[in-house]
Amino acid sequence: MILRDLRNPLLRNGYALMANTGITAVLGMGYWLLAEHLYTPEEFGRGQALITVMRLFSSLTALSMAGALAKFIPISGRRIPELILRGYGLAGAVGCTAAVGFLLTLPLWGETYSWLGGLGPDLFFLGAVLVWTVFTLQDVVLTGLRQAVWVPANSLVFGLVKMGLLVALAGALPHGGIFVSWVIPTALALIPINWFIFGYVVPRHQRNNPTNERPPRLREIGRFLAGDYPGALSILAIIYLVPTLVSTQVGPAVFGRFSMAHTLGCLIEGLALNMAVSLTVEGSLKPGELADNCRRALRRAYTILVPVIAITLLAAPLILMIFGQEFADEGTTLLRLMALAVLPRVLIEVYLSALRAQGQARRLAFVQIGLAVLILGSILALFPIAGVEAVGWGLLVSELLVAALIYGELRKILRVGQSEQPIVTQRS
Template structure:
């Protein structure tokens, strides 16, 4: 295929909101991964291995409590922002508030039980660090949901712009604090730019995009009632919470079992594996948004999203399998020794995860919260159980083996239902075509 035909195909895709949002989120993941690698590479040069591991652990714990609650509302915001009309601003603010309160409460519980979580978190024992950690959880919760708000408003193109600026400022501050704050500089350099980024992006959301969205959808909006949103969250939130435990709770549990330097090396492979997995989720989030706008197009959009996701992700998985040791050697030879197998296993696990994410996003668009929760909770139980069972035998590689085994099994179990959605959309059944004589 010539460069010109590829360009024409891309321009045609960008006129479709499903692909435009999906590609923007994938570009954001690529930017985040690239700048993230640069950030952590700088950290290995400017900070000791122990401080590197401690910084990773603090950021991981912060993201656990912020994201387990904030990302629990991702499905609801992606589902309801497109149809909320005049209530759109309130829906977004309500999501922000609930995520901040629940995340802060979870973080407070963590701080009150700090000795249970291992010596690596002892630095949070002072009042000043405890308050900074609590504030960081609240800030990250809002930072996470603002990207979802932009996607729900069909303006995901702003997400990579925001994270590009955020990533560059973060790297500069990391280097600046290396001499001024050799202990704690990693965590501080991560959070200060995050807090600053909230101001311009939320001005954009509430000052420009929400009013425009209200004007454009006032004729077709179907603002959800609190009861409808509550019923959806009751089904979606526990399942989403379970799924996010896979990403954010697992590293915290690993940190409690290994030393600081070992955790730092584990975290790099785990972070890169999660970035590949996030690509599978990007197109799926866009599918939820477009499925909420127009359910009649769900089958066609689901097929398109699955095809594009596999087309983009499969080569990336191939690169990760072949070049995992070379990629990790950038951070040091010990990173490659301890992380190559983990990165390869996590990359392979993304293939079945693509099928799972397309299925889950279709269920969100259809509002089938009970089935959604069942699949998500089942997958989380499988992953956590298998990791804990394998950890004594294969160490940190248990994370990769557990993910691969669990996601293949769940993909096989949901495959028949996914095929029905891909063929028939919201009904799950073939449409019966009536004869012209019957219509007459």
């Protein structure tokens, strides 16, 4: 069955991205385990907070561009290089502009971000935002070109170099070493990966996938982005704004323990997102097979995720105990709740990817915004009572509710796929 699956571009790309998440999880745990032993608890938490806020600004437009690139790259033909470069430029410009605003208001964000005070650290942070923006979109570009098999190799090299630099900087840079060790390997990876994309992968894709369709016009892409962007911002708020807000409410050491459990929970959630990205690509290339591909994505995602979630529920204390007893005491419930929340999230992500492949930007934004409002509202309401565990409860309750609300529409897509598109359009 595995060999047959690998001949299917949907599953091959999906499996590659899931493998990438697994590699990221294993190397990430090794990285943070080293960081916990080499740096003080305060510096450990500060490093996690800086990386989180860097990702927040990098994703302000990159998250929306990811959906657009996954949808339009497969059908852009000769305009693929132009589309990729415009995506890099737009996402980088927006991220750096927002980061400048953050740096100008730095005193408002608490002591956790005090390392950024000064021209040198500020410029380094802006460069990090730009670098991470392009690094993030590279994976989407490879997926859109049906070459996601290269993404795990990139992550493997990146993770190993990052760990080596972390150790090397522990004595020379006790303050800020975690953040620097994360950014430098990312910057070094940009040149060879983009040379590979533009010099080999794009020309090969254009030769092997000739399209008779008119390449999408910039206005068409702009309309998609305008519809998708509000929803993408909402998802951004869930992924990165929530931990950033938590970092302003607790000290660096407490945030470090929260962030470890939250990071592991997000890695499990990433497995659901991986298959969904592949579904968007195949839905754009083969709209008539959308229903079949949605069913395949759901079956394979749950086949992989259910055992992972079960192991996480049973072994969460042992997993976090690797980092210390305090990590297990404060993070076990949060990790378990986030793992459970992935079960309904799979349904939501498959539904969103189907809408994205159909170009249903208005309904896509409506679902994403609704989900974000529910999650943020519930976390804010529960935080005074449950503390950092409110993040897990907010995710689980909100995603169960949204999954129940979209289930009827998802069943229609699973039954007849693209032929249902006019009905969905009328209802939006």
